Amino acid sequence: MxxxxxxxxxxxxxxxxxxxxxxxxxxxxxxxxxxxxxxxxxxxxxxxxxxxxxxxxxxxxxVADQQEVLEFLTRLVRREESDQVVVTLKKPTSVMLQNKDGKSYSKFAYEDVDDVVDVKTKNSDAIKAADILSRLQGMGNNANNTLTENQSRKVSAEADIMEAKAKLITDADSQDRTVIVDDVPEDD
Incomplete structure (x- = not known):
């Protein structure tokens, strides 16, 4: 070329x-x-x-590459990024006036002054960035899957315990012994 x-x-x-x-x-x-x-x-x-x-x-x-997007979202989560916000301030000003006798006197008046202020990232933006970042990195799905798996295991274990207790109580061989069951939750 x-x-x-x-x-x-x-x-x-x-x-x-x-x-x-x-x-x-x-x-x-x-x-x-x-x-x-x-x-x-x-x-x-x-x-x-x-x-x-x-x-x-x-x-x-x-166009931002993948690494750049991840780094930006991380800075948002850590609240390292700042936004610029325009705020209106009341600035006191001295104004010279004359009374009807011709004497000068000063009076304070307030004028509105716009100023640009840097503020940290809002919490809502940081939370949204954390959510996006976790989904991009697959943490959101894994966390939900892990929670669901643990809940499923707990329900299954509780069902096994209840079956064992029911079998223990209704077992024919256990008629000549006393079974104390204190872990069975009472239904209200």
Missing amino acids: KLTAKQQKFADYYIELGNAAEAARKAGYSKRTARSIGQENLTKPDVKEYISKRLEELANER
Whole structure:
């Protein structure tokens, strides 16, 4: 891919402007032939390839990759990011006035002044970021699956215990012995 300096300038301007004639003029081609040369350059394989590669590079630079998104969400969760908020402050100002006798006196008045203040990430944003981060890393599904599995195991174990107690109580061999069952929950 060998481009002349003018062709490379043309391609860069074309990416920026999206207009072949204007790109050709800015690249140094004559105003009279800029339109036709601009269209001709767009048909050249080397110029087309250069434009395609540059657009891909620019897209990659502008779009956040996976690691960048994870790091940003982590900073939100840790409340390391700040937002800028406009607040209106009441600023006291001294105003000079004159009474009807011509004597000057000062009076305080308040004027509204807008100021930009950096504030930490809101808790709701941090919680939402934590939720997104956990889903992206698969923690949300695993946590739910683990909880469900543990609840299922507990229910199954409780059912086994109840069956064993019922069998112990109703077993024919146990008629001549006394069974004390104190762990059976009473139904209210």
